[in-house]
Amino acid sequence: MTDAVVLEHVWKLFRRYPVRGHTTLKDLIVRGEWRKRFKGQQHVEALRDVSLQVPQGLVLGIIGSNGSGKSTLLRLVAGIYRPSSGRIVVAGRVAALLHLGLGFHPELSGRENIIIGGLAAGLPRREIRRAFDGIVEFAELREFIDAPVRTYSSGMYARLAFSVAVHVNPDILLLDEVLAVGDERFSEKSKQRMDRFKREGKTILFVSHGLDKVAEWCHEAIWLEGGRVRARGPAEAVVGEYRNSCAADGGFGTRARVRHG
Numbered sequence: 001m002t003d004a005v006v007l008e009h010v011w012k013l014f015r016r017y018p019v020r021g022h023t024t025l026k027d028l029i030v031r032g033e034w035r036k037r038f039k040g041q042q043h044v045e046a047l048r049d050v051s052l053q054v055p056q057g058l059v060l061g062i063i064g065s066n067g068s069g070k071s072t073l074l075r076l077v078a079g080i081y082r083p084s085s086g087r088i089v090v091a092g093r094v095a096a097l098l099h100l101g102l103g104f105h106p107e108l109s110g111r112e113n114i115i116i117g118g119l120a121a122g123l124p125r126r127e128i129r130r131a132f133d134g135i136v137e138f139a140e141l142r143e144f145i146d147a148p149v150r151t152y153s154s155g156m157y158a159r160l161a162f163s164v165a166v167h168v169n170p171d172i173l174l175l176d177e178v179l180a181v182g183d184e185r186f187s188e189k190s191k192q193r194m195d196r197f198k199r200e201g202k203t204i205l206f207v208s209h210g211l212d213k214v215a216e217w218c219h220e221a222i223w224l225e226g227g228r229v230r231a232r233g234p235a236e237a238v239v240g241e242y243r244n245s246c247a248a249d250g251g252f253g254t255r256a257r258v259r260h261g
């Protein structure tokens with residue numbers, strides 16, 4: 001079976017955010033910043049030597065605590081970031097739904113953003129024109145389609161983003177916590193659409209804190225911790241392992257299960 005996504009020894013380093021405000025040499029020394037800089041610790045290692053093969057048609061869940069590198073991984077696959085080292089191969093058209101606020105131009109209308117979004121995904125204009133009505137219909141934005149996107153509510157924005165992503169006929173779909181946005185009804189509608197993608201054999205990388213959803217919906221899962229792949233396997237097994245570890249840490253995994261009253 002061919003792989004849709006391959007990562008080979010991928011590292012992603014970010015420069016640490018600079019210390020706010022005025023920094024003197026004395027500050028650097030007193031706070032130990034100097035040593036850190038000198039020793040080259042001014043980088044965050046968001047991903048550390050990640051190797052991964054994702055066969056076509058696999059629905060892969062990506063779980064792990066905040067800051068473990070999930071979003072960075074998706075952005076690398078989307079081509080938004082380049083790896084600091086290592087290699088990424090992506091076979092097919094990618095549609096990414098990463099998070100609100102990414103991708104649309106606020107001053108432009110919904111209509112213009114659909115066209116730009118389609119072009120960015122590699123669709124020829126002709127195909128965008130053909131898909132246009134379907135996108136607007138699915139997003140339920142007919143009356144607002146010529147208003148600037150900055151006037152949209154977050155729900156409208158999310159609907160438009162989701163609708164564009166699913167209509168560009170992607171081979172690979174990247175989803176970062178998106179099914180949680182929008183109202184109940186739209187969320188149900190988007191779930192059905194995702195199920196259809198799964199049935200059609202699209203490759204899906206699905207980042208979520210919804211562990212039940214990952215266990216139930218994904219074929220496999222990986223668990224990222226500190227930028228490394230700590231576990232990979234059948235989704236239910238990996239979710240179980242992650243839950244156990246959270247419980248042992250007394251982390252949010254246990255607290256989330258506390259019932260009041």
Ligand SMILES: Nc1ncnc2c1ncn2[C@@H]1O[C@H](COP(=O)(O)OP(=O)(O)O)[C@@H](O)[C@H]1O
Nearest residue numbers: 014015044046065066067068069070071072073
């Ligand atoms: N653009 C960035 N600049 C600097 N640091 C970043 C950037 N994006 C992510 N990071 C850091 O990389 C690590 C992984 O972040 P991220 O991939 O967003 O984790 P997750 O999505 O699992 O919460 C975190 O320590 C985060 O602070």
Ligand SMILES: [Mg+2]
Nearest residue numbers: 070071072176
């Ligand atoms: Mg994230």
